Amino acid sequence: MRHKVEGRKLGRVKRQRVSLMRNLTTSLILHERIVTTTAKAKSLKPKMERLITIAKKGDLNSKQRLMKDLFNNQIVVRKLMKVLAPKYMERTGGYLRVVRQGTRVGDAAPTSVIEFV
Numbered sequence: 511m512r513h514k515v516e517g518r519k520l521g522r523v524k525r526q527r528v529s530l531m532r533n534l535t536t537s538l539i540l541h542e543r544i545v546t547t548t549a550k551a552k553s554l555k556p557k558m559e560r561l562i563t564i565a566k567k568g569d570l571n572s573k574q575r576l577m578k579d580l581f582n583n584q585i586v587v588r589k590l591m592k593v594l595a596p597k598y599m600e601r602t603g604g605y606l607r608v609v610r611q612g613t614r615v616g617d618a619a620p621t622s623v624i625e626f627v
């Protein structure tokens with residue numbers, strides 16, 4: 511039984527799951543809106559909201575934590591701290607929305623759009 515077990519496995523082993531979430535996070539920060547499966551979008555939302563909350567602090571420790579979580583990608587961290595975090599300074603949470611879109615043509619997987627509010 512999976513009582514009180516957090517997270518989804520998404521049909522992958524841990525290393526693949528971690529890499530998938532990092533890639534989705536990077537794409538979402540760069541493009542500010544991505545289309546993916548509903549399960550992946552729901553898994554991404556809490557992780558991304560935590561990263562935005564960290565970025566809102568704006569200190570060196572926050573930057574180092576973001577670098578650790580985002581492949582040491584300075585472009586992504588800079589955009590998160592300089593562009594996205596200031597937009598949400600007044601907001602206490604709920605930075606993202608997941609909108610269901612329909613099913614994918616190839617395998618009929620339910621797709622969603624995840625975007626910043």
